[in-house]
Amino acid sequence: MRMLITGGAGFLGSHMCDLMIAEGHQVICMDNFLTGRPENIAHLIGNPQFELIDYDVTNYIHVDGPLDFILHLASPASPVDFEDLGIRILKVGALGTHKTLGLALAKKAKFLLTSTSEVYGDPLVHPQSEDYLGNVDPIGMRGVYDEAKRFAEAMTMAYHRLHGVDVRIVRIFNTYGERMRQDDGRAIPNFVSQALTGRDLTVYGDGSQTRSICHYSDLLAGIYKLMLSDVNTPVNIGNPYEITMLDLAKKIVAMTGSKSNIAFHELPRSHGHDPKVRLPDITRARTLLDWAPKVGPDEGLRRTIEWFKKELEK
Numbered sequence: 001m002r003m004l005i006t007g008g009a010g011f012l013g014s015h016m017c018d019l020m021i022a023e024g025h026q027v028i029c030m031d032n033f034l035t036g037r038p039e040n041i042a043h044l045i046g047n048p049q050f051e052l053i054d055y056d057v058t059n060y061i062h063v064d065g066p067l068d069f070i071l072h073l074a075s076p077a078s079p080v081d082f083e084d085l086g087i088r089i090l091k092v093g094a095l096g097t098h099k100t101l102g103l104a105l106a107k108k109a110k111f112l113l114t115s116t117s118e119v120y121g122d123p124l125v126h127p128q129s130e131d132y133l134g135n136v137d138p139i140g141m142r143g144v145y146d147e148a149k150r151f152a153e154a155m156t157m158a159y160h161r162l163h164g165v166d167v168r169i170v171r172i173f174n175t176y177g178e179r180m181r182q183d184d185g186r187a188i189p190n191f192v193s194q195a196l197t198g199r200d201l202t203v204y205g206d207g208s209q210t211r212s213i214c215h216y217s218d219l220l221a222g223i224y225k226l227m228l229s230d231v232n233t234p235v236n237i238g239n240p241y242e243i244t245m246l247d248l249a250k251k252i253v254a255m256t257g258s259k260s261n262i263a264f265h266e267l268p269r270s271h272g273h274d275p276k277v278r279l280p281d282i283t284r285a286r287t288l289l290d291w292a293p294k295v296g297p298d299e300g301l302r303r304t305i306e307w308f309k310k311e312l313e314k
């Protein structure tokens, strides 16, 4: 297949480029490098299966030649960006999704939207299955991301219903791994780089809030199965390994052998209404895609820690 990957220079986008190239596909990577990084795709430059277009997908998109699939991954996704990049996040979720769907229609390409567990907001049901409608504050600090993705899902389904575009929607739960930025601001890159440099680990609040953490390789395997399926309804992809942020911090201190302490901090303003719990119900992915995560937290965190160690030595 010949495919366009928006946000292809980001953490997940660049791993997606690698996977699609390994599977024998032609990849056009589009990124404006707002949070994506050239070093994530440097190894692909010159590969005949790879083409890079430096472009902001909130504008009209032109791509020469046929396209079989559009994977719309572009968006800043870390809560630390919700304050400064709020308008950019709303634009890429809304305008960027509209432009990429328009391109899919014009090219008769299939379309995959990377949505998020944030559509469930601060959930009142636990675990979260795809038919839970969510508890989102539209005007809160997280609203810029949550509502952008909710709009993106609505637009994707409208193109499916009205124009017959063959769509997929994946709701991604917390994903981590190699190539996350040290300054990404999310819990795992913060804790790992703090532990490796002997700084205090910054646990926000009392650390009792939970997340369920998935290694990126499992996530991408699930997304690829979704692409090859005929499932048009949203599918949760995540690892149902749920852990409190305090236990996660302790685990990372133990795994790195660090002498760092754990320090409790007030939640930064950018994080808004921090969800207290998050756990994917992956019944749909298991039954419709025959997918389940394979990389446990010990293996996934070990690989991530090794990668951050090498980055810090540079």
Ligand code: UDP
Pocket: 078, 079, 080, 174, 185, 186, 187, 188, 190, 191, 202, 203, 204, 205, 207, 209, 211, 245, 267, 271, 274, 275
């Ligand atoms: N968190 C934390 N310390 C940090 C970064 C994050 O305690 O240095 C907490 C944050 O308050 C949230 C959880 O870790 O409860 C996960 O936050 P993250 O930014 O990784 O992503 P989110 O799931 O909130 O989008």
